[in-house]
Amino acid sequence: MSRKPYIREISKTNWFFSQPRYMRYMAREVTCIFILVYTILLVFALKNLAQGPEAYAEFLEALNSPLGILFNLAALVAAVYHSTSWFNVTPQAMPIQRGEEFVPGNIIVGAHYGGWVVISLIVLFLGV
């Protein structure tokens, strides 16, 4: 046999450095970690709230620390990046066809942003 196909090995650990688009993908995936930690934080908040006003105040104080603020900011950025990157691909994942045309992608994306704003306003209203 004279055939001898050559297989180019791919690094299992740092393959995503090979392409900018893979880096962007990894960035999107990494944002999950912040969202995960933030969710855990919320569970703690509930636990402290259940333990009484004192415990809750202590929790809030901890959040007010520079580290807490920094984390909150980072989590916000991560959540925004994660959400917008998802919004931007929704026309691909959930195309809407009306007769002989597809609804333009920017309308679908726009509807997501619109929904986001509305929900945020409701939360804000309830919070205040």
Added chain:
Amino acid sequence: MEIIKTDVAIVGAGGAGLRAAIALAEADPKLRIALVSKVYPMRSHTCAAEGGAAGVIKSDDSLDLHFNDTVGGGDWLCDQDAVEYFINEAPKELIQLEHWGCPWSREPNGSVAVRPFGGMKIKRTWFAADKSGFHILHTLFQTSLKYPSIQRFDEYYVTDLLVDDGRCQGFTALEIRSGEMRQFQAGAVIIAAGGAGRMFPFTTNGAIKTGDGMALAYRAGAPLKDMEFVQYHPTGLPNNGILLTEGCRGEGGILLNKHGRRYLQDYGMGPETPVGQPVLKTMELGPRDRLSQSFWHEQQKGNTVSTRWGDCVLLDMRHLGEKKINERLPFVRDLSISYLGMDPVKEPIPIRPVVHYCMGGIHTDIKAATPLPGLFAAGECACVSINGANRLGSNSLTELLVFGRRAALSAIDHLQSGLPASKDAVLAAQAQDSAGRIQALFDKNGGTESISGLRSEMMHTMEEGAGIYRTGEGLAATCEKLAELRQRYAGIEIHDKSRVYNTDLMQALELGSMLDCAEAAAVGARDRQESRGAHQRLDFTARDDQKFLKHSLAYYHPKEPARIEYLDVVITKSQPGVRDYSGAKK
């Protein structure tokens, strides 16, 4: 050498080969079918066909009208019994393809849409936007995956037919990836390996269209028929010959010379029709031979536009509007923008005629059988002939379906005719000879000729002598040149000595095929002292039915030029008449 035993072996896995394979598998699931091609099926050149496939479907159409268009379009060189069979089968085949999932473009009510095409009196060209051949090929390929009895041998180059006892019993093929030879034994062989447009320098044809199937049959003793008829498509991109479909004109595109005149009216295709309202079978919807010849005359008169790619005329589609172009001609727009940097929505596109199709090919009868028992042929490599001296656009996609299936049915008949057992030792000896010829190419050192050099000389002489207009003198020179090139071909050397995926070797073999086909075409053209359809002689300007209402048959000789014989055309109900594409006709 490994022996692969099959019932039917098919050479070529484009439209015709796939259609044949499916027909065989459907007819009898127990048949062992080998589908052998030098490329993966979806690379076959059927994929590049754009405009559509003709078949009578609408209520305003009739089989007789399709018959008349085809026979007149072919300048009465078509075999009329074959044309009749073809037009009868055409609608069935196109519906069959629809049932297999082909995404034909549709009317608002859900029925299949048809578009106007050159030389056709009624709209009857089924289309899938402007990628009809692509969709037909992929539909056939994907459908073929349903049938386990179709065994594919992708990227195998067939080198020689095995002929014993007066019948074709298989072939030898080179597995390209390993460089190893295989012997295919088969009760019947179908050749469906496409045309030979690559023997010309400027062609719409892909690199694989090198006449290998034609040369296989030719060398095994089956004649090539009507090879002198080579179709120039009138609208190719001037820089690289990329095809812009006849659908451009079917949808209403117009052709202009440098003065902005729709010059076709000056060549018997007038009077001028209103822009954007194409009238069937006149002006821009005239047949391809006439349109390409009109270009030549315009060029002689100095009416063409000079571009950096040579003389052109303009294809203006702007009046169709962006919406229609995007819906009906999206590929044309993409190709023009990508390869020429010009958008047909915004500007006229410079185009010029480009070699597109071989009307000629392996001589077959109406049943797709060649004179060599056990050998059948279909598609562009074959000549039945339904195309005569000039093929009408959109008949060839239908042809490969109709005659692909026909070849399969004939192959089954042949198998059932009680074939005597084959003599393995004889076939093995032939296969060894074939392998020996390939080995000799590898072993040879110190060649005097380069493959690309010979190829470009061949292309050049074909364009010089056997182009749109030909002369006896020019053809004689081309014949002489080709004879010389065939001799010099013995002096080539394969520099790549590797067995694995050796494209140097492939190109050498392909060049050999093209040289044989080119010579058959040139000799046929030299001897046909008349002008008919795509074969136009400046020294014999009239059609001569007395002498040449005949098919030419070219017989191979390894050293001598082709020997030409003639065969009467089958005429059943349409006597040769005048081809009238003027709008004034009744």
Added chain:
Amino acid sequence: MSERQIQLEVLRYNPETDSEPRFQTYSVPCLNEWVVLDALNYVKDNLDTTLSYRWSCHMAVCGSCGMMVNGEPKLACKAFIHEYGDQIRVEPLANFPIERDLVTVVEDFIAKLASVKPYLIPKEDKPVSAGEFKQTPAQLLTFKQYTLCINCMLCYAACPQYGLVPEFIGPAAIALAHRYNQDSRDGGRDERQEVIASHEGVWECSFVGACSEVCPKHVDPAGALQQVKVASTIDWYKEHLMPWVKK
């Protein structure tokens, strides 16, 4: 016509003499309107007849000439010289074994394509004599985009998931299954779902989206895969939470 000299770096591999691939550089005089394939053909015809690569149509429809051009999966016939600098690096398609020079082994892709039953499984049997199935332009539009795949495999070369998990059925094959699932004439979705809604099917896809970015025909396989995910999630809920609802 402007002419340019480019340095074409080509990954060469001859399995009979090389233990691993190596780059070879050719100096090629190019016209600015050329594509990379033209430059390769120049090399083949004038400089080095031993170079192997696949090509045919030169119009981006046969799908033969997929290769990595400066690290991006491209059709060589649609990679324009004027979009690159004077140094162009050409390698065989990533994620496929190299057979020889720029030629890859594509059997895996072909087998995957066949595995998804990419053919019409009609909802109703209808003889040819009964004419065509009706299909409105709107019904055609639903799946039309996914019929445009030319099987060039650029999406497989771009997909990191296919590179890491070779069992992944991959973008083009799943998009093709989706094409038939979406066809109003088809009734074979259940059969195909068994293959494409499996772990090696869509659930191996993490929506990097690279496949759609490199697709020369704008098929958007990434979109198709996400749609299959959404549909098969709905299937799962229907099956497990609402068993009384028929699919």
